[in-house]
Amino acid sequence: MKKISESAVRRLSLYLRLLQEAEAAGSDTISSDELAARGGTTSAQVRKDLSLFGSFGKRGMGYSVRELLREIRAILGLTRAWNVALIGAGKIGSALFSYRDFAARGFHIRAVFDTDPRKLGEAWGALKVRPDEELDRALREEDIDIAIIAVPADAAQGVVDRVVQAGVKAILNFAPVRPRLPRGVTIRNVDMTLELEGLSFALAGR
Amino acid sequence: MKKISESAVRRLSLYLRLLQEAEAAGSDTISSDELAARGGTTSAQVRKDLSLFGSFGKRGMGYSVRELLREIRAILGLTRAWNVALIGAGKIGSALFSYRDFAARGFHIRAVFDTDPRKLGEAWGALKVRPDEELDRALREEDIDIAIIAVPADAAQGVVDRVVQAGVKAILNFAPVRPRLPRGVTIRNVDMTLELEGLSFALAGR
DNA sequence: CTTATCTTGTGAATGTTTTCACAAGGCAGG
DNA sequence: CCTGCCTTGTGAAAACATTCACAAGATAAG
Numbered sequence: 012m013k014k015i016s017e018s019a020v021r022r023l024s025l026y027l028r029l030l031q032e033a034e035a036a037g038s039d040t041i042s043s044d045e046l047a048a049r050g051g052t053t054s055a056q057v058r059k060d061l062s063l064f065g066s067f068g069k070r071g072m073g074y075s076v077r078e079l080l081r082e083i084r085a086i087l088g089l090t091r092a093w094n095v096a097l098i099g100a101g102k103i104g105s106a107l108f109s110y111r112d113f114a115a116r117g118f119h120i121r122a123v124f125d126t127d128p129r130k131l132g133e134a135w136g137a138l139k140v141r142p143d144e145e146l147d148r149a150l151r152e153e154d155i156d157i158a159i160i161a162v163p164a165d166a167a168q169g170v171v172d173r174v175v176q177a178g179v180k181a182i183l184n185f186a187p188v189r190p191r192l193p194r195g196v197t198i199r200n201v202d203m204t205l206e207l208e209g210l211s212f213a214l215a216g217r
Numbered sequence: 218m219k220k221i222s223e224s225a226v227r228r229l230s231l232y233l234r235l236l237q238e239a240e241a242a243g244s245d246t247i248s249s250d251e252l253a254a255r256g257g258t259t260s261a262q263v264r265k266d267l268s269l270f271g272s273f274g275k276r277g278m279g280y281s282v283r284e285l286l287r288e289i290r291a292i293l294g295l296t297r298a299w300n301v302a303l304i305g306a307g308k309i310g311s312a313l314f315s316y317r318d319f320a321a322r323g324f325h326i327r328a329v330f331d332t333d334p335r336k337l338g339e340a341w342g343a344l345k346v347r348p349d350e351e352l353d354r355a356l357r358e359e360d361i362d363i364a365i366i367a368v369p370a371d372a373a374q375g376v377v378d379r380v381v382q383a384g385v386k387a388i389l390n391f392a393p394v395r396p397r398l399p400r401g402v403t404i405r406n407v408d409m410t411l412e413l414e415g416l417s418f419a420l421a422g423r
Numbered sequence: 424c425t426t427a428t429c430t431t432g433t434g435a436a437t438g439t440t441t442t443c444a445c446a447a448g449g450c451a452g453g
Numbered sequence: 454c455c456t457g458c459c460t461t462g463t464g465a466a467a468a469c470a471t472t473c474a475c476a477a478g479a480t481a482a483g
Contacts, residue, residue, distance in 0.1 A: 016440070017415065024414040028393065042460065051395050054460090055442055062462055070448040070461040087414050088421025102312035109308050112393060112410045118417075157416055181416040183409075187234065187318060189257050197419040199412040203389075204318050206405040208230040208293050209223065210363055210387040211324075213403040215294025222470070248430065260430090261472055268432060276431040277479040 019060050020087075025050050026057065027083045033076050042073035092117040094154050096179075098170055099161030100125035100133070100140045103185055107159060108135055121153040126166075146170075150177040157181045164188050171198075225266050226293075231256050232263065233289045240282050248279035298323040300360055302385075304376055305367030306331035306339070306346045309391050313365060314341055327359040332372075352376075356383040366390045377404075 029049045033041050043054040043061075050057070061067055061074075067082050068074045084090055095118050097104050107113070108120060123135050126143045133140045141149060150158070158174045160167055160182060167186035174182065175196055182198040184190065187205075192198055235255045239247050249260040249267075256263070267273055267280075273288050274280045290296055301324050303310050313319070314326060329341050332349045339346045347355060356364070364380045366373055366388060373392035380388065381402055388404045390396065393411075398404055 014439095015418075018440080020415050020418050021411055023418075024411045025395065027414070028410075044460080049395075051397075053442075055444095056440095058460090058462060059441075066462065068461050069450090071450055071459045073460065086418070088417040089414065093417060093420070102315050106308035106312040107409070110409065113413065116410060116414070118413050156420060157413070181420050183412055183416060189231065189255075191257075197416055199415055201407060201409065201412060203313070203316065203407060204234075204322060205227055205230045206389055206407060207319065207324050207363070208233070208295065208322070209226050209405055210389060210403055211294040211299060212221075212226050212229075212292070214299070214362060214387050220469095224470080250430080259472070261474095262470095264430090264432060265471075272432065274431050275479065276477070277429045277481095279430065 013063065015063060019063060022050070022052065022056070022060050023083055023087060026060070027080065027087065027089075030076055030080045030083065034080060038076050040073045041076050041079070043068070045073070089117055092119055093156040094119060094121045095157045095159060096121060096150060096153065096155045096174075097123045097159045097161065098125075098146070098174070099159075099163075099185075100127070100130050100135070101161060104159075104161040105135075107161060107185075118157070120159075121155065122149050124149075146173060147177050150174065150179060155179055157183060160184045160186055162186055219269065221269060225269060228256070228258065228262070228266050229289055229293060232266070233286070233293065233295075236282055236286045236289065240286060244282050246279045247282050247285070249274070251279075295323055298325055299362045300325060300327045301363045301365060302327060302356060302359065302361045302380075303329045303365045303367065304331075304352070304380070305365075305369075305391075306333070306336050306341070307367060310365075310367040311341075313367060313391075324363065326365075327361065328355050330355075352379060353383050356380065356385060361385055363387045363389060366392055368392055370394050 026046055029046055030041065043057040046057045047054040064086050065082070067079050095113070097108060097120050100123055104123070108123065113120070120138070123138050123140050124143060124146050125131065125140050130140045131142050156179070158179045160170055162170055164186050167184065167188045168190050171182060171184070171190040171192065175193060180196050182196065184198055184200045187202055189200065190198065232252055235252055236247065249263040252263045253260040270292050271288070273285050301319070303314060303326050306329055310329070314329065319326070326344070329344050329346050330349060330352050331337065331346050336346045337348050362385070364385045366376055368376055370392050373390065373394045374396050377388060377396040377398065381399060386402050388402065390404055390406045393408055395406065396404065
């Protein structure tokens with residue numbers, strides 16, 4: 012199997028969303044041109060991306076929305092549910108917890124952790140905020156697939172180490188650090204300051 | 218002037234952070250090797266990135282931390298402050314509002330908007346949540362450079378259109394849509410579902 | 424002053440991603 | 454069944470990004 016670039020995966024994920032919108036709008040089929048226009052890319056790019064995984068279209072006709080949805084879901088591993096742990100019950104953690112899109116796509120938050128004694132025991136939906144000490148055991152017991160790191164920068168590397176030690180293979184990191192990781196663990200960093208600085212660069216260069 | 222890739226700008230922003238850490242740790246100089254190790258890249262990449270903008274190092278010695286900080290800040294346009302508007306006073310908006318890193322880097326939130334009548338007038342720090350109707354006027358009056366979009370998906374395109382109409386040239390978008398934009402306006406999309414799906418893909422492919 | 428040691432800055436080479444362009448199919452209408 | 458019109462899937466070309474590799478400059482020590 013060929014290596015798939017991160018940007019190709021990102022775009023697939025985007026196509027998935029566009030297809031859901033098309034389905035909601037009642038479209039039965041969609042062309043690469045249409046997907047491209049809605050996604051801000053080109054039709055050649057769309058076709059190349061899809062061709063990495065198979066031939067899902069009909070020449071002259073485009074793609075069946077229903078069918079392509081099914082294929083992309085399968086490619087992205089969205090046919091099953093994933094167990095997620097949220098580490099850090101601050102503002103960002105709280106915002107993520109109530110983000111409905113996650114559950115809608117099969118990402119279920121099974122546990123929330125924090126170190127602040129005042130937060131421990133707080134009810135978050137059906138869950139209670141649990142102390143740091145339970146982290147290692149809980150990750151295994153709840154069979155957590157993905158850890159979301161929403162702790163301050165200086166705590167992030169420590170949390171990452173423990174999470175990895177507990178066998179978690181995927182991390183979504185909101186702390187403004189680039190944690191060291193062993194091979195075989197995947198991380199995605201969401202770094203809002205970086206994005207703002209990118210905008211600053213664009214504004215300044217004119 | 219050559220075209221600078223988005224990933225190069227991202228890395229510069231990362232180097233900036235690493236340099237701040239090095240400065241805090243008391244280092245006077247730093248080599249491309251060291252920056253690379255801390256940033257998870259290679260020394261050739263670091264030198265190439267910097268060489269896009271000039272020669273800031275001393276052969277045999279590395280870079281002066283102080284001086285490189287100054288240079289990168291200038292490149293990224295961080296020697297001045299930027300006026301930011303936050304549109305959407307929900308959970309995400311609230312988390313962003315209290316994110317201290319923004320102000321620390323010169324991104325000052327000057328106004329907060331929402332459509333929910335129950336939120337209007339709420340005190341957010343020294344600001345009050347303002348109604349949608351004031352958006353257009355306020356963006357101009359407060360001389361807003363950057364708009365942060367933290368509204369539901371179906372409202373995002375409308376907000377983007379108004380913001381652009383008011384002359385804003387940079388947008389940080391948290392809504393899960395890819396808004397249409399005229400040329401000359403820069404957008405950065407922060408799309409958390411996309412990131413999670415990227416992790417799902419990595420987990421599924423094993 | 425000379426030598427040994429470091430680390431930058433940068434062309435050239437390599438690798439990766441995007442775009443081009445068109446043959447191959449598929450459908451509709453007559 | 455044939456013609457005209459679409460749109461896919463995909464090699465090949467072009468554009469872009471990263472890595473290599475080394476001359477050149479800087480320092481320090483003798």
